[in-house]
Amino acid sequence: MGKRLFQLLINGLKYLSEVIFPFDEKCICCEEYSEELLCRSCRGRIKKLSSSYSIKKEGTMLRAYSIAYYADSMKKIILSYKYKNNFRALEVFEELAIEFIDTRGLSFDLITYVPLSKKAYKKRGFNQSKLLAERIASVYNKECRDLLKKEGSNLEQKKLSLEDRWGNLEGAYSLKESNCYHGxxxxxxxxxxxxGATAYYCARELKKITDKEVLILSLAKGSF
Ligand SMILES: [Zn+2]
Structure with a gap:
């Protein structure tokens, strides 16, 4: 069995086990005893964003929303989800996303997600944004479509300066299909x-297939 297939199988089993079996009464963030997935103390340390913000480039301005700042407990849960396959975090993310979408009255007809390059997908074994997008789509009874792809051997964004991050991603994202989603x-x-470079370039592609707004929603916002 190939290493990649094996990793996908392990991830799949872990995902299933965490969905099927009841949680072990430990907070997913601090791992202390808790009757809820995320204890009150860790939940209270999620620094929520109160308003949307804009991502500007080449005369285009996009409106973006993030549930919280990439700090404290939110950062810890995201890291454990992405790098330690802590899929229980998805339940918390889903709950936070629903609260966020409902509070702000965000409306959308179709949902998609930021794709990973083939190399990144092989390494992680799952697309962290896709799993969340599918959950949100299911809650709001909307279609989740695989609209974008990422190509090229880009350098890891976190190792670059903010300015270089934009250049590194120029042309990296493209549409996977040519269907039109006007309206x-x-x-x-x-x-x-x-x-904001990833979200910007992905949204720029999506603007080619819809004449309506492209909303950007992320779990967290780092500083830029
Ligand atoms: Zn906790």
């Missing part, structure tokens, strides 16, 4: 927005 508002789901 549909598309919600683009991302995990963490730092420079």
């Amino acid at each position: 549909k508002r598309i919600l683009l789901v991302d995990d963490v927005i730092t420079s």
